[in-house]
Amino acid sequence: MLTPQPVDVQAIEAELTRIWTNMAESKKGSHVVLRACLLNLIVVAQNQQDADEATQVITRITEDHPCRAIVLFVDAEATDGHVDAWVTAHCQMPNEKSEQVCCEQIFVRVSGFQSTGIVAPLLVADLPVFVWWMGPLALGSPLSERLQSLADRWVFDGSTFDEWDPSILYRLSQSPSLAISDINWSRITPWREIIAQFFDPPHARSSLTQLSRVLIESEDSWQAWLMMGWLSSRLGWQSPKLNIQQTGTFTFHVQRAQDGDSSGHGDALQVTVTCSPSSKHGLTRLLLQTPCAQFEIERVAADAVSTRISIEGHEKLERNVMIRNLDLAQYICGELEILGHDKVFEEALRDSVNLFL
């Protein structure tokens, strides 16, 4: 990364041009430097630690997704009215087979009230706009409203929220022009893969319409609700009723669909969600039970789960499955590969929201 250059906000484009010209001149006779940009990435950071982390992640992201990255550090404590901006370039090391690809990062530190008008002039035209909002969402704020009008996709991390209302998020997901993604949803994807795998054999699918009990245990409560929302939306569960609530444990009775779609009302099914908040892991255990079979996943290590299938009259089948733990940059890279709406996520979100209504 080149040393960031302080610059007047109005002069950012000119400063970027100067940086590229200087780089091209300094590389004459050696590697060609390519200025590449496939998307705009706006990162909103609300504290210095997030802003520093964003810069580190951007360095990694640009290896796979050349972009113009704009880090907007909204400094709530700043009251001086100053807007500070720096520009820099991230370059991959060139090799014998390829030219050196470089991308640009703009870092802007603003006090909250000034932030709304900063971003739009800095976007590269006609390229998709991704917003990665770090930390708690402030969906009604002027900055958030302005960015929603500019963005194609909105990325957030549900695990960073303390208390919030998911129904706002669900309403946001209904915008035809804006798709949303939650990094926490990506974290439960390996679990979803394993659960789906239980029911790939055609003869096992009938169990999905016979479920009598489901247990979801998690150290991240939002992952637990998303998991329940996903099962509910895919399996057509209806009319959830919260029956028992103890500290951290919620028991619901839901109507399961008889034929796997939402058209028919079937028997009641008991779903227990236990959240024991801790920053260590997300989901820790999941059990799907029918009167004669049990499918279970249990976390045995940070990167491994044990799966068990027990069917009446059959030997128990157990095995270890690796769960690939991605870092933040890898999750963000994954999100940048999707542009449209993630229907399955949005439906899971809808059913998660319904649990609280």
Place this chain on the structure above:
Amino acid sequence: MTFPQEEPIMTLSTNPLREGLRQHLTPEPCIMVIFGATGDLTRRKLVPALYHLALENLLPSGFSVLGFARRPWSHEHFREQMQEGVSQFSRNQPINPKVWESFSEGLFYLASSFDDADGYRNLREALEKIDRERDTNGNRVFYLATPPSAYAKIIAQIGQAGLAGTSSGRHGRGGWTRIIVEKPFGRDLVTAQELNRQLAEVFQEDQIYRIDHYLGKETVQNILVFRFANGIFEPLWNRRYIDHIQITASESIGVEGRGTYYEEAGTLRDMVQNHIFQLLSLVAMEPPAAFDATAVRDEKVKVLRAIRPISPDEVEEYTVRGQYDAGSISGRLLPRYREERGVSADSLTETFVALKLVIDNWRWAGVPFYLRSGKALPKRNTEIAIQFKSVPHMLFTNTATSRVEPNILALRIQPNEGISLKFSAKMPSPTVQMQSVNMDFGYGTSFGIDPPEAYERLLLDCMLGDSTLFTRRDEVETAWALLTSILEGWQLYPPQDFPNYEAGTWGPKAAHEWIARDGRRWRRL
């Protein structure tokens, strides 16, 4: 596996939990029976590929492997040998102990000769036991990883033991059986037909998966994506714009101790009948109506049928043979082919072949396909080069460069997998000076991930019942019909000049003179 029922079961035609997930489907639990399980293929390729599928969680719970071979190994010894193979040959190192522990619990071994009926009775019992213990539900994949001489015995014994089953099992509720047959698939048309007949006596065609690992390579599959998912190339993909096509599969090694096998095979059988014909048919086929096994393979066969047969009397005109002499490659000395172990001192087996094929259809009329393959060539390289016609009128005649290089689209299969397009560009200068430049796409740099091993994809496809990337009976026989005629011609006209190229060179001089007679030249690779 049957699920006890306490209420009527509603069967779902699809798995509703799969929607939106990247992985399409996991195969049903099954047992893979590997005949020849003590051989190199099993420990170098098959079990490492299966282990990697387990690592990626692409295998179902209960998936099991039953090794079947003559050596008196125990289950435990088989597991140890396979662990050693995976440790040495898996592309993911080191081996993951947790995954290996689960995976190896599903590895079993049965010692028997391939023609012993008792061995197959024991096999049946072993399979039933695994079915009970690991809920594999009667689903089987038989893998013939033996020398071809054992195929007939094994196929017949499977049939006699009543193990052949059906393609769909018991009314779609499990219990299917499939068989994977390794190449070489016959050594001429008659032997290929005989093997097909033996297979057909025991199995239905949709149970048979003839494997050619080239089709499992990402770059080979990408030929179809490149052609049929991009709007700009297909309009140029015909006789109006293409001058000719070259397909090269070169190896920089000799026979490496496989002299006995190679004496029986030769380059035409070893490389052209399978790998190179697969590349040719994918490049030359018409767009299939759908991306499924029947539609894709129908189109591939149509191309093979449209190739003009080379009669025995025409072999001198359409083919060139070679055999390598001693030489050096990258500083390594290579003995002449005739001095390799297991090779006759007066061998006439070809280690190099060049073919000119003509496809008689509207798309390719007048566009020759030049194929070449050989051992002991300077580089390991497989590529398809599409050379476009030159411009109809040259504008830049009074310049330093009056000759313009033709445009070439090169699909690199291995190594450095990717695609490049060569075109002319004006060099920065006050006068018109042109230079050929390459627009290059490299798999490694663009996607940053290792493509899966060919065997991983193919084994998974077979377990899923998708035969798109496997060779069909008519495809094999059509290819052999074309090449058997050439083999007959070569018998009639034995080579007089073997060995005729030095190891480390691009084949015999005759191959260069032969293509030059058409006003063309081999690409420098």
